[in-house]
Amino acid sequence: MKKGRILTGIYGLDDLMDGGFRENTVNSICGGPGVGKTTFALQYSLFGLDRGEKVLYVSFEMSERQIIRDCKDIGWVAIKDYIDDGDLKIVHIFGEDLEFPSLDITEIIKKSIPGHHPRIVIDPFTYPTFYSDKEKRKSISTIFQDLRTLGTTLVVLEEPSDGFSATNYGIPGENPHMNRFLATPLYLSDTVLFLQNLGFGEMYDRTIRIMKHRGSKHGEGIYPYSIETGLGIVLRASKKQIDRITPKTKFDDKFKEALEKTKSMGKLGEKLAVRIESLRKNWIHDENPQPILELVLEE
Amino acid sequence: MKIKLEDTLDQLYEIEGIEACMLYRIDGVPITIRVPGYREYLLETMFWLEKHISRVLGEMNREGLKETIFYFRNNRILIVPSSKSTVLVTIAKAEANQQLISLEALRATRIIEDNI
Numbered sequence: 001m002k003k004g005r006i007l008t009g010i011y012g013l014d015d016l017m018d019g020g021f022r023e024n025t026v027n028s029i030c031g032g033p034g035v036g037k038t039t040f041a042l043q044y045s046l047f048g049l050d051r052g053e054k055v056l057y058v059s060f061e062m063s064e065r066q067i068i069r070d071c072k073d074i075g076w077v078a079i080k081d082y083i084d085d086g087d088l089k090i091v092h093i094f095g096e097d098l099e100f101p102s103l104d105i106t107e108i109i110k111k112s113i114p115g116h117h118p119r120i121v122i123d124p125f126t127y128p129t130f131y132s133d134k135e136k137r138k139s140i141s142t143i144f145q146d147l148r149t150l151g152t153t154l155v156v157l158e159e160p161s162d163g164f165s166a167t168n169y170g171i172p173g174e175n176p177h178m179n180r181f182l183a184t185p186l187y188l189s190d191t192v193l194f195l196q197n198l199g200f201g202e203m204y205d206r207t208i209r210i211m212k213h214r215g216s217k218h219g220e221g222i223y224p225y226s227i228e229t230g231l232g233i234v235l236r237a238s239k240k241q242i243d244r245i246t247p248k249t250k251f252d253d254k255f256k257e258a259l260e261k262t263k264s265m266g267k268l269g270e271k272l273a274v275r276i277e278s279l280r281k282n283w284i285h286d287e288n289p290q291p292i293l294e295l296v297l298e299e
Numbered sequence: 300m301k302i303k304l305e306d307t308l309d310q311l312y313e314i315e316g317i318e319a320c321m322l323y324r325i326d327g328v329p330i331t332i333r334v335p336g337y338r339e340y341l342l343e344t345m346f347w348l349e350k351h352i353s354r355v356l357g358e359m360n361r362e363g364l365k366e367t368i369f370y371f372r373n374n375r376i377l378i379v380p381s382s383k384s385t386v387l388v389t390i391a392k393a394e395a396n397q398q399l400i401s402l403e404a405l406r407a408t409r410i411i412e413d414n415i
Contacts, residue, residue: 200383203301203415204330222328224301238301287336 006118006152009047010040012235015242016219017210021152021191023118025214026144028125028185030157031195035206036227037156038062040195041121042071042079043232044154048119049082055119056112056151057090058105060128064090075230089113101128102139106146120147123156125185137184144188155189157182190214196222208235217282219245247282251289255280258293272296303414308333311407316395318374320404321345321388322381322411327352330385341390344371348388352378356386366401377401381408382415 001007002019014020021027029040045055059067064083067090071079082088089112098104105128109120147153159182186192192211199205207222219242225235258276262269276293283289304322311320312333319341321332327349334341355378359367369376373393377400381387387408391400 198324198326198384202382202384204324205384207324207328209328222324222330236301238305240305 007047009043010233010235011231012223012225012237013208013233016223016235016237016245017191017213018216018218018245021154022215023152024148025190026147026153026155026188027191027193028155028157028189029193029195030159030182030186032159032197035195035197036225036233037158037195038070038123039074039227039232040193041123041154041156042067042074042076045088045119045121046071046076046079046082046232049078049087053087053118054113055082055088055121056109057088057121057123058108059090059092059123060095060126061124063092074227074232076232095126095128098128100139102142102146105143106150109147109150118151120151120153121156122153124158125155126158126182137188140184141188144185155185157185186211195225217245217247217284245284247284248286251283252280254288254290254293255283258297261297304411305331307407307410307414311389311403314400314403316392317389317400318392319345319390321348323348323352323386323388325353325356325380325384325386340372340374344374344376344390347371348376352386352388356380366405377404379404379408381411385411385415387411 004023005014005019005021006023007014007020008017029037031037041057045057048055057067062070068079068083071077079088083090091108091112093108095101105122189212191213194209194211195207196209197206203224204222206225206227208225209222210218210220219237221237221241221244223235223237223241225233228234255276259273262273262276265272276296279289279292308320308322308331311317318338319332319334321334322330324330329345329349332345334345355367358364359378359380366377366379369378370393375391375393375395375397377389377391379387387404389400389404391397
């Protein structure tokens with residue numbers, strides 16, 4: 001496991017996300033009805049619980065009883081034991097009951113599980129209501145800032161079902177409803193995963209796209225997934241797709257040449273060398289980096 | 300299944316005269332593509348395809364067409380639906396053997412349909 005990373009627990013996803021979510025970040029999953037958002041959130045929780053971590057699950061929709069039942073149906077029977085042992089705390093509240101979401105959510109989390117706990121889930125985050133758009137952005141920003149200090153959070157965002165049409169299929173940016181309801185949390189999140197289901201029953205109907213993953217390399221394709229009883233979400237990326245985000249070492253000599261040239265450039269060269277070294281470690285392309293390196297050295 | 304798809308596109312891409320071939324989802328999201336590195340004119344065509352593929356497919360469905368051909372600059376763009384939710388696009392040079400490319404594209408769509 002890469003240092004500073006929290007594994008998502010989704011089979012096949014971490015390879016495409018540079019080793020998982022970054023520690024102490026807010027990560028959103030977004031999608032329409034029936035794509036598996038709650039399954040994703042529960043799988044993320046259970047992965048941590050199985051490894052002795054503590055999890056707080058804030059549910060604005062499903063009660064503890066419903067969550068236990070859904071988990072049992074998918075084959076995750078251990079959930080009841082985790083609740084009984086105090087490792088998993090499920091808090092069921094209504095978004096409308098929060099008077100000041102930016103204060104209340106953080107307070108609820110702090111009171112529910114004291115101390116540092118790496119996994120927090122808010123499912124769904126669409127329910128808290130805000131007075132105005134201006135207040136909404138500030139509140140969400142405050143909530144996310146606080147969440148980052150408390151642990152690694154997974155936020156579930158529901159895409160309104162009326163946002164679907166024959167032309168946009170709920171793709172963010174193409175959907176006017178998305179802008180109104182989801183744009184702010186998506187902009188403020190560190191990672192955004194977009195789950196989709198076209199509903200034709202073919203391999204590429206259920207797909208995950210990694211829309212953003214701050215400070216990390218990530219796959220930029222669409223990856224088919226299925227929801228399997230007992231396992232949950234299983235992603236099927238091809239070897240070629242994984243290879244596309246794996247750093248390549250075959251151009252190391254080009255980077256070495258560039259690094260040599262920086263030595264004669266004084267203080268600026270030293271700073272440039274750090275950047276070039278970082279580029280070398282993360283060069284994922286099959287193309288020769290020579291033109292880019294020349295451009296950098298010329299400047 | 301996925302390997303079969305990738306292999307099918309690899310074989311199609313090897314045909315002389317084909318500059319690029321892509322498998323799109325019907326909403327214009329590229330599933331897998333074969334392109335020869337950076338070519339500005341290909342990039343423009345791909346942007347156009349991403350934006351318009353769902354509309355083109357709608358028109359094809361209305362008119363009962365099994366394939367559609369567009370000509371952009373010196374390229375012939377062949378659009379063939381390959382399953383309920385996917386569409387195969389080949390971009391070929393105008394002087395390439397178009398009959399061969401059409402036949403091979405059709406063959407590829409059948410393989411894709413069986414494996415998706």
